[in-house]
Amino acid sequence: MKIKNLAVLILFGFVLIFAQKDIPNFGEPGPIHEKINTVYLSETYKKTHTKNTITAVLADWRGVDTLGETMVVFAAGLAVLMILGAKKIK
Amino acid sequence: MRGPTKSLVVDAISRILIPCIFTFAFYILFFGHESPGGGFQSGALLASGVILSRMTLPEKDTLIIMTDKQALRIAVTGVLIYLLTGLIAMFQTGNYLDYSKLFSALNSSMNHYWGIMFIEIGVTLCVAGTMVLMFDILGEKN
Numbered sequence: 001m002k003i004k005n006l007a008v009l010i011l012f013g014f015v016l017i018f019a020q021k022d023i024p025n026f027g028e029p030g031p032i033h034e035k036i037n038t039v040y041l042s043e044t045y046k047k048t049h050t051k052n053t054i055t056a057v058l059a060d061w062r063g064v065d066t067l068g069e070t071m072v073v074f075a076a077g078l079a080v081l082m083i084l085g086a087k088k089i090k
Numbered sequence: 091m092r093g094p095t096k097s098l099v100v101d102a103i104s105r106i107l108i109p110c111i112f113t114f115a116f117y118i119l120f121f122g123h124e125s126p127g128g129g130f131q132s133g134a135l136l137a138s139g140v141i142l143s144r145m146t147l148p149e150k151d152t153l154i155i156m157t158d159k160q161a162l163r164i165a166v167t168g169v170l171i172y173l174l175t176g177l178i179a180m181f182q183t184g185n186y187l188d189y190s191k192l193f194s195a196l197n198s199s200m201n202h203y204w205g206i207m208f209i210e211i212g213v214t215l216c217v218a219g220t221m222v223l224m225f226d227i228l229g230e231k232n
Contacts, residue, residue: 048189048202049198049199049202049203050123050202050203050206051123051124052122052123052124052125052126054126054128055122055123055127055128055206055210056206058128059128059129059205059206059209059210060189060202060205060206063176063187063209064186064187066129066209066213067172067173067176067187067209069130070129070168070169070172070212070213070216070217071169073216073217073220074165074166074168074169074216074220076220076224077162077165077219077220077221077223077224080223080224080227080228081162081223081227084227084228085226085227085230
């Protein structure tokens, strides 16, 4: 069992070292800065008519993502309610 | 008629400060379309005002703002506003959470404005209600 774990660990380490080649160098623009970012900056005002790009990305381009964040916050509150305060609020 | 801190100064200052915090929260919410800000920040500010009143004001005065049961209902209402905005956009022949056809009477620019505003209001209510609810449950004394 120990040997199997060690083999998986070494294999995973090789995968990480192999994937490390594709990371852009420190301080250099990667694919996200060259492809996606320029599209957001140039298309946001044309498509969403919002001056604040951050709000447009948060609420308009990625509305479903923000919906998930809101539901995560609400689920955390529900978890606290169910674990600690179920008898207080009925 | 003092709060838990038994201090007149804390009582008076927090009575002045809490409306200012609420006003700033609404400013951040309604001006988040054009400046830094938005739903999460505004919800945290609203909750901080309520939590400040919980810590400094007497119980009779702080329960006027929001009780714990109302906090739970407010959080649920926020999530429902968000979901319903997406559903309304879907019934107006758009995609889910696609605001460009939200109300047929308005043009595309105002549709995006009101769509973002509605979901920010939903996020604000959810975050504020959840934070006040957590504070009330964790600070319960018995």
